[in-house]
Amino acid sequence: MSNRNPMLAKIHIAAKELGLDDATYRQILERLTGKSSSRDLKDHQLAAVLAEFQRLGWTPPKGSSGAATSRKPSGKAHVRKVFAIWSDMCKSGIPETPTRASLLAFVKRMTGLDDPEWMTAIQANTVTEALKSWRKRVEDAR
Numbered sequence: 001m002s003n004r005n006p007m008l009a010k011i012h013i014a015a016k017e018l019g020l021d022d023a024t025y026r027q028i029l030e031r032l033t034g035k036s037s038s039r040d041l042k043d044h045q046l047a048a049v050l051a052e053f054q055r056l057g058w059t060p061p062k063g064s065s066g067a068a069t070s071r072k073p074s075g076k077a078h079v080r081k082v083f084a085i086w087s088d089m090c091k092s093g094i095p096e097t098p099t100r101a102s103l104l105a106f107v108k109r110m111t112g113l114d115d116p117e118w119m120t121a122i123q124a125n126t127v128t129e130a131l132k133s134w135r136k137r138v139e140d141a142r
Helices: 004-017 022-033 043-055 077-091 100-111 121-141
Strands: none
Touching (some): 004 043, 022 077
16 A cells, blocks of 8 residues: 555646646546545556556656557647547547547637647637537437
């Protein structure tokens, strides 16, 4: 259990660096573990959450265990948040075509930009709110 506090700290750092709001963070925890608070997780569940955050683009600080993702994550938290929400929606089966190209097309429709990396924080907020609304509509209809 001595590993627990550093793992909890990494989870909270990763969530912040990914730009996850509280609701999105708790939805990811719930999806992965069935629990909405990291303090209720066992060590193996904490490791699963860290692995998911890495898959979403978080890179642990140097000297930490865990490999980086193959695709270089954005240096902008607001862009990483868009990708994190999209990824979470894909795992829930919400978009009919759960691909990166589909997200790029969605971002283009919302902002007129060909690349999410070019979004301002305000544009990214518009996209994240649209994605959250889409997810809520689908979940309410289920």
